[in-house]
Amino acid sequence: NAGVTQTPKFQVLKTGQSMTLQCAQDMNHEYMSWYRQDPGMGLRLIHYSVGAGITDQGEVPNGYNVSRSTTEDFPLRLLSAAPSQTSVYFCASSYYSSGITYEQYFGPGTRLTVT
Amino acid sequence: AQSVAQPEDQVNVAEGNPLTVKCTYSVSGNPYLFWYVQYPNRGLQFLLKYITGDNLVKGSYGFEAEFNKSQTSFHLKKPSALVSDSALYFCAVRVPSLTGGGNKLTFGTGTQLKVEL
Numbered sequence: 001n002a003g004v005t006q007t008p009k010f011q012v013l014k015t016g017q018s019m020t021l022q023c024a025q026d027m028n029h030e031y032m033s034w035y036r037q038d039p040g041m042g043l044r045l046i047h048y049s050v051g052a053g054i055t056d057q058g059e060v061p062n063g064y065n066v067s068r069s070t071t072e073d074f075p076l077r078l079l080s081a082a083p084s085q086t087s088v089y090f091c092a093s094s095y096y097s098s099g100i101t102y103e104q105y106f107g108p109g110t111r112l113t114v115t
Numbered sequence: 116a117q118s119v120a121q122p123e124d125q126v127n128v129a130e131g132n133p134l135t136v137k138c139t140y141s142v143s144g145n146p147y148l149f150w151y152v153q154y155p156n157r158g159l160q161f162l163l164k165y166i167t168g169d170n171l172v173k174g175s176y177g178f179e180a181e182f183n184k185s186q187t188s189f190h191l192k193k194p195s196a197l198v199s200d201s202a203l204y205f206c207a208v209r210v211p212s213l214t215g216g217g218n219k220l221t222f223g224t225g226t227q228l229k230v231e232l
């Protein structure tokens with residue numbers, strides 16, 4: 001199993017550009033999520049999904065969109081990049097049953113710089 | 116609202132000595148508690164979890180954690196530290212809810228563990 005994969009590993013954008021961060025998992029997990037990691041702030045939840053066709057906002061959703069058309073894929077779209085979105089982005093997935101999620105498996109991350 | 120506190124930004128310990136990384140939490144309800152480790156330029160790796168049962172939980176790489184409900188703590192421990200344990204450690208909490216909402220996981224700000232020879 002590849003686990004959780006993310007592309008690209010690094011990305012530099014100019015202010016106002018848009019892009020999509022890709023995330024895929026091969027563990028048949030229903031729950032998937034996106035976090036951003038900033039120094040001294042831990043990980044903050046951006047968006048999450050409990051299954052195909054179902055998404056919801058996390059703690060810091062502004063400026064980001066998600067969709068979930070398949071169980072495997074959960075892309076994160078930056079609509080109009082801003083310097084405040086410079087961060088490391090992690091995708092994660094976990095087993096989900098009866099409304100309960102368990103330990104999450106993380107991808108290797110995407111380091112995004114917005115100039 | 117749920118929250119997690121890791122009061123130490125950095126913990127230094129000599130190789131071979133016991134280590135403790137502290138975590139306290141605040142939730143309404145019975146928590147699910149997790150520890151993750153992050154090595155440089157890598158994603159987070161799951162170490163161990165407490166859901167119910169024995170308060171002492173054993174995990175990967177010789178780590179263990181003790182759940183203390185009265186002190187609302189979930190400290191990570193290892194009897195004998197290794198230089199290779201040097202990494203960033205995160206505590207996280209979730210309160211399960213059958214009403215859905217994805218059972219959001221709340222992370223602490225992380226503790227950098229440095230193990231020296």
